Amino acid sequence: MSVSTFKHVFGPVRSRRLGRSLGVNNVPYKTCTYSCIYCQLGRTTNLTVERRTFYSLESTVSEVSEFIGSVSEDVDYVTFVPDGEPLLDINIGREIFEIKNRVPKPVAVLTNASLLFREDAREDLLNADFVSVKIDVLKEGTWKIVNRPHPDLKLTDILEGVEEFAKIFKGKLTTETMLVNDFNTNLDELRVIASFIRSLNPWKVYVAIPVRPPAEAYVKPPTPEKLVEIYALFSDKLGEDRVELLNLPEPPEFYVYGDPENWLLNLVSVHPMRLSHALIVLEKTVKDPESFIRRLAERCEISLVNFAGEEFIVRRFSR
Ligand code: SF4
Structure with a gap:
C-alpha cells in the first residue's frame, strides 16, 4: 500500500x-x-x-x-x-x-x-x-x-x-x-x-x-x-x-536555544511569561533584552499585559 x-x-x-x-x-x-x-x-x-x-x-x-x-x-x-x-x-x-x-x-x-x-x-x-x-x-x-x-x-x-x-x-x-x-x-x-x-x-x-x-x-x-x-x-x-x-506553536524549554526571537515567541505562545523572568533568561544571549522585547511589541508579535501587579509577555494572536 x-x-x-x-x-x-x-x-x-x-x-x-x-x-x-x-x-x-x-x-x-x-x-x-x-x-x-x-x-x-x-x-x-x-x-x-x-x-x-x-x-x-x-x-x-x-x-x-x-x-x-x-x-x-x-x-x-x-x-x-x-x-x-x-x-x-x-x-x-x-x-x-x-x-x-x-x-x-x-x-x-x-x-x-x-x-x-x-x-x-x-x-x-x-x-x-x-x-x-x-x-x-x-x-x-x-x-x-x-x-x-x-x-x-x-x-x-x-x-x-x-x-x-x-x-x-x-x-x-x-x-x-x-x-x-x-x-x-x-x-x-x-x-x-x-x-x-x-x-x-x-x-x-x-x-x-x-x-x-x-x-x-x-x-x-x-x-x-x-x-x-x-x-x-x-x-x-x-x-x-x-x-x-494549546493551539499555538511548540514550547521550547525555559532556556534560550537557537534563535532568541523564535524561542521567546514559541514560549509565550503557550506560557505567558513574566517580563522580569524573560529579561533574566534573555540576558545570556541578547545584548539589550529590553529593546529586544520592545521591538517585538512594536511589530505586534507580543503584547505586554499587566496582571496582578506584574507585567506578562503574551503572544499576539488573531483569527
Ligand atoms: S463538534 Fe467538533 S470540536 Fe466538538 S467534539 Fe465534535 S469534533 Fe470535537
Missing part, C-alpha cells in the same frame, strides 16, 4: 502535546456526539450517540502498521483524532490493543468525553497511553450552548464517567478546555472547572483558544488580558507546571 492510498491515517503532524503524531481517523467526517460552536470542522452533520462499526478493524490497524513500518522514526505517537468523536467507533478498544501489539509506539486518544458515562467506552480506553478529555463547561445551560450535545446526553452522567475513568486509567490523563469569549470565560465558573479538573489529578491541563475558523462566526477567543487571567487562575489551582496553552 502506498502512502497515497491510506484512508484512515494522516500526518504525521507536529503536535505540541504528542510530538510527531500519526493521526488515525476512525469515524466519518463530522460524526459526533457534539456540535461545538467552535468546531473547526464546521457544524456536525451526523449528530449521534450510537457506537458502531464504521470501518473494518483490520483496515484501520493495518494502515497504521504499514505506515509506521515505512517511516517509524518519524512518529512519536499514534493518535486517534478523527473528524468527529473517536469513541463512537465501537471497535476502538480492539484497535488500540492491536496497534500496540503490532507497532512499538504509544497510542493517544483525544475524546470529547461525552461517552465516558458508558462502562464499555471507559474500558476501551484503558490500553491507551495518553487520553485527553474535553472539559469546557460544568453548567448544563452553558454546555448546551457551547457544545450543543446530542439530546440524549446528560452532563452530570458525563462528569461522573470522567471521574470514574480518572480513577482507573493508568496512562497520562490530560484535560482540554476550549475558551470561547463571553461563553465560558467567566472567572467564577472557571474556578469551579479548575477545582473539578484538580479532582481528576490529570498529568497536564490544556487550555485552548479558537485559532481557526469556527463553526459559528460569533465565536471569538478571549482577549490576551483575559487569557492571562485565566491562565493565572488555572496555574494557581493546578500548578504552573501542569497548565499549558
Whole structure:
C-alpha cells in the first residue's frame, strides 16, 4: 500500500502535546456526539450517540502498521483524532490493543468525553497511553450552548464517567478546555472547572483558544488580558507546571536555544511569561533584552499585559 492510498491515517503532524503524531481517523467526517460552536470542522452533520462499526478493524490497524513500518522514526505517537468523536467507533478498544501489539509506539486518544458515562467506552480506553478529555463547561445551560450535545446526553452522567475513568486509567490523563469569549470565560465558573479538573489529578491541563475558523462566526477567543487571567487562575489551582496553552506553536524549554526571537515567541505562545523572568533568561544571549522585547511589541508579535501587579509577555494572536 502506498502512502497515497491510506484512508484512515494522516500526518504525521507536529503536535505540541504528542510530538510527531500519526493521526488515525476512525469515524466519518463530522460524526459526533457534539456540535461545538467552535468546531473547526464546521457544524456536525451526523449528530449521534450510537457506537458502531464504521470501518473494518483490520483496515484501520493495518494502515497504521504499514505506515509506521515505512517511516517509524518519524512518529512519536499514534493518535486517534478523527473528524468527529473517536469513541463512537465501537471497535476502538480492539484497535488500540492491536496497534500496540503490532507497532512499538504509544497510542493517544483525544475524546470529547461525552461517552465516558458508558462502562464499555471507559474500558476501551484503558490500553491507551495518553487520553485527553474535553472539559469546557460544568453548567448544563452553558454546555448546551457551547457544545450543543446530542439530546440524549446528560452532563452530570458525563462528569461522573470522567471521574470514574480518572480513577482507573493508568496512562497520562490530560484535560482540554476550549475558551470561547463571553461563553465560558467567566472567572467564577472557571474556578469551579479548575477545582473539578484538580479532582481528576490529570498529568497536564490544556487550555485552548479558537485559532481557526469556527463553526459559528460569533465565536471569538478571549482577549490576551483575559487569557492571562485565566491562565493565572488555572496555574494557581493546578500548578504552573501542569497548565499549558494549546493551539499555538511548540514550547521550547525555559532556556534560550537557537534563535532568541523564535524561542521567546514559541514560549509565550503557550506560557505567558513574566517580563522580569524573560529579561533574566534573555540576558545570556541578547545584548539589550529590553529593546529586544520592545521591538517585538512594536511589530505586534507580543503584547505586554499587566496582571496582578506584574507585567506578562503574551503572544499576539488573531483569527
Ligand atoms: S467534539 Fe470535537 S469534533 Fe465534535 S463538534 Fe466538538 S470540536 Fe467538533
